[in-house]
Amino acid sequence: MRWISTAAIIMMAATVLSGCETTSPQVAALQDNNTCRMYGIAPGTQLFITCMMQQSGQREQRRVAQNQAIAAAFVGAAVVGVAAAAASSGPYYRPYYRCGYYRCWYY
Numbered sequence: 476m477r478w479i480s481t482a483a484i485i486m487m488a489a490t491v492l493s494g495c496e497t498t499s500p501q502v503a504a505l506q507d508n509n510t511c512r513m514y515g516i517a518p519g520t521q522l523f524i525t526c527m528m529q530q531s532g533q534r535e536q537r538r539v540a541q542n543q544a545i546a547a548a549f550v551g552a553a554v555v556g557v558a559a560a561a562a563s564s565g566p567y568y569r570p571y572y573r574c575g576y577y578r579c580w581y582y
Contacts, residue, residue, distance in 0.1 A: 503531070503534060504527075506530075507526075507527050507530035507531060507534075508527065510526075510530055511523055511526035511527055511530065514526065
């Protein structure tokens with residue numbers, strides 16, 4: 476049962492490290508700029524500004540969704556870890572076998 480808690484710790488560490496991938500604001504703005512240009516919108520127009528704002532909002536939504544997924548993974552790993560620890564540390568019930576004059580039975 477010890478391997479279950481070790482696996483849970485490794486899974487939590489991998490989840491934390493996968494959430495560390497971030498982009499700088501300059502790189503994000505350049506990606507948004509390239510995306511809007513790819514759509515064929517001319518820079519400097521009101522439509523281009525709207526496109527940049529939409530791209531920024533979508534990136535923020537993706538970031539929030541990723542953070543929620545990481546939090547859910549932590550909660551799930553914690554629940555599994557607690558359940559495994561409770562299952563492995565509980566008392567082991569061994570039935571008592573007794574034989575009488577006419578028959579045998581378990582307690």
